[in-house]
Amino acid sequence: MTGNPYHDDRGNKDRSITNPDGMGTTRPVKGGGVAVPVEKGGPFLIGDAMTGGYGMGADILHECTIAVEKGQIAVIVGPNGAGKSTAMKAVFGMLNVRQGSVRLDGEDITALSPQARVAKGMAFVPQTSNIFTSMTVEENLEMGAFLRRDDIRPTMEQVYDLFPILRDKRSQMAGELSGGQRQQVAVGRALMTEPQVLMLDEPTAGVSPIVMDELFDRIIEVARTGISILMVEQNARQALAIADKGYVLVQGANRYTDTGEALLADPDVRKSFLGG
Ligand SMILES: Nc1ncnc2c1ncn2[C@@H]1O[C@H](COP(=O)(O)OP(=O)(O)O)[C@@H](O)[C@H]1O
Ligand SMILES: [Mg+2]
Secondary structure, eight states: OOOTTTOOOOOOOGGGGSOTTOSSOSSSSOOOOOOOEEETOOEEEEEEEEOOOSSSSSOSSSEEOOOOOOOOOOEOOSSTTTSSHEEEEEEEHHSSOOOEEEEEEEOOOOTTHHHHHHTEEEEEEEESOOOOOOOOHHHHHHHHHHTTOOOOOHHHHHHHHSHHHHHHHHTTTTTGGHHOOOOOOOOHHTTTTTTTTTEESSTTTOOOOOOHHHHHHHHHHHHHTEEEEOOOOOOOHHHHHHHEEEEEEETTOOOOOOOOEEHHHHHHHHHHHHHH
């Protein structure tokens, strides 16, 4: 992200693409949107019967539903291209949901921008480009807290307690860390907003089995503090083993939904999605 030398506008003399007034942006940004109260009683967070795709393109999601309860872990699995990342983006407001809705803690947030969802307590760690490689570990954590006006030190200490290696490496460039450590930075940065829901898209991608187990243990620890976890995982067996709820997506639609335990025991799920 920040490693790109072309990502600054020094020397740019074209006023049409700069903002002569300073502050803010020249382009009209979509408003934060409005959250609408709904009847309480549903799951803490739900993307309910979401249908939608990218831009004007064809629908990728077809009445796809994913949900997570308070302090629980929900895991989305399924083949490559099934729409797992797309479903996460839809829940986070990065994709136009043409039909269906997203509800959080008794409010319909379908119309909210991603920033407004962060303010409501949602944090999202995307599958790629989820850290600032040319910033230090600590600067990454500070970036995560940019919306906060209160003292961020206690949260930073909590993140360092959760991932002690990050405390040791806090002055090191994040880009110099191992894959597993980078993922810890990404998760830590998301936790700096003190979210109620933590959304993780393939947090264990490219890490060794030992590092994966370790990261799953930390994720369980986070859930025990009352934070809901909504997670996409390639390591389906291991992820379902720690999941309160599991979703198998195929071609943008729900194929199987059950407890993690039940999905692991289901012969059809095992045969088709868990390698027997
Ligand atoms: N930014 C995008 N623009 C257009 N199509 C996309 C984009 N990202 C993903 N897709 C398409 O959406 C479908 C689902 O992709 P994705 O959600 O990334 O699947 P998964 O995460 O399950 O591997 C694929 O057909 C993919 O080509
Ligand atoms: Mg994906």
